[in-house]
Amino acid sequence: MERDLRGERPTGVQAQSARFVVKLLAASATFTLLGGCGGQVISAGDVAVLVSEFPSGGMDADGGGRLEVLGGCLAASGSVMVWPPGTGVVDDDPLTIEVPDNGTFGLGDEVQLGGGWVLEHTSDNVEPGPYEVAGVTVPAECAEHDIFLAR
Numbered sequence: 001m002e003r004d005l006r007g008e009r010p011t012g013v014q015a016q017s018a019r020f021v022v023k024l025l026a027a028s029a030t031f032t033l034l035g036g037c038g039g040q041v042i043s044a045g046d047v048a049v050l051v052s053e054f055p056s057g058g059m060d061a062d063g064g065g066r067l068e069v070l071g072g073c074l075a076a077s078g079s080v081m082v083w084p085p086g087t088g089v090v091d092d093d094p095l096t097i098e099v100p101d102n103g104t105f106g107l108g109d110e111v112q113l114g115g116g117w118v119l120e121h122t123s124d125n126v127e128p129g130p131y132e133v134a135g136v137t138v139p140a141e142c143a144e145h146d147i148f149l150a151r
Contacts, residue, residue, distance in 0.1 A: 039082075039136025044092035048073045048142065050082045052149060053135025059116030063148040067107050069095075073142035076111055080142045082133045082149045084113070099150075119147040 039053040047069050065077025073080045074097070086100040096106040105111045118133050119126065121144075131143040138147055 039134055042089050044089045044095050047095055049089055050136050051087045052082050052085055061116045063115050064112040067105055067109050070145045071141035079146040079148045084150050113150040115148055115150040118149045
């Protein structure tokens with residue numbers, strides 16, 4: 001038996017099923033959109049390149065310097081860097097990264113980016129261990145150094 005539902009509101013089981021499908025689709029879309037939004041640690045040989053999950057706003061410090069490796073993480077002039085979203089490794093020998101809207105840089109190159117310090121070791125009150133920054137876990141060996149969040 002066919003039934004024309006145009007203009008009629010579903011009731012009972014039909015309404016519950018329709019609401020369930022809408023909720024399921026909304027949850028699936030949210031998971032899909034947010035699933036790739038986490039920060040990441042990109043391995044480039046023995047070096048970890050830390051990339052944040054979202055742009056940091058409101059941080060107006062200048063950071064950077066000569067690219068180096070500290071505690072196994074890519075750093076600049078004594079501070080471990082958490083790079084902006086979209087940063088990627090172009091080559092791991094020699095280590096070369098591409099920073100969106102800033103260019104391509106290799107170890108020993110000078111880089112300057114805006115952002116802010118999220119961990120400074122100006123006292124002995126800093127807890128040892130891994131450190132969470134903008135969706136990425138900075139390994140304990142790297143968190144022994146100051147950390148700059150680039151935007």
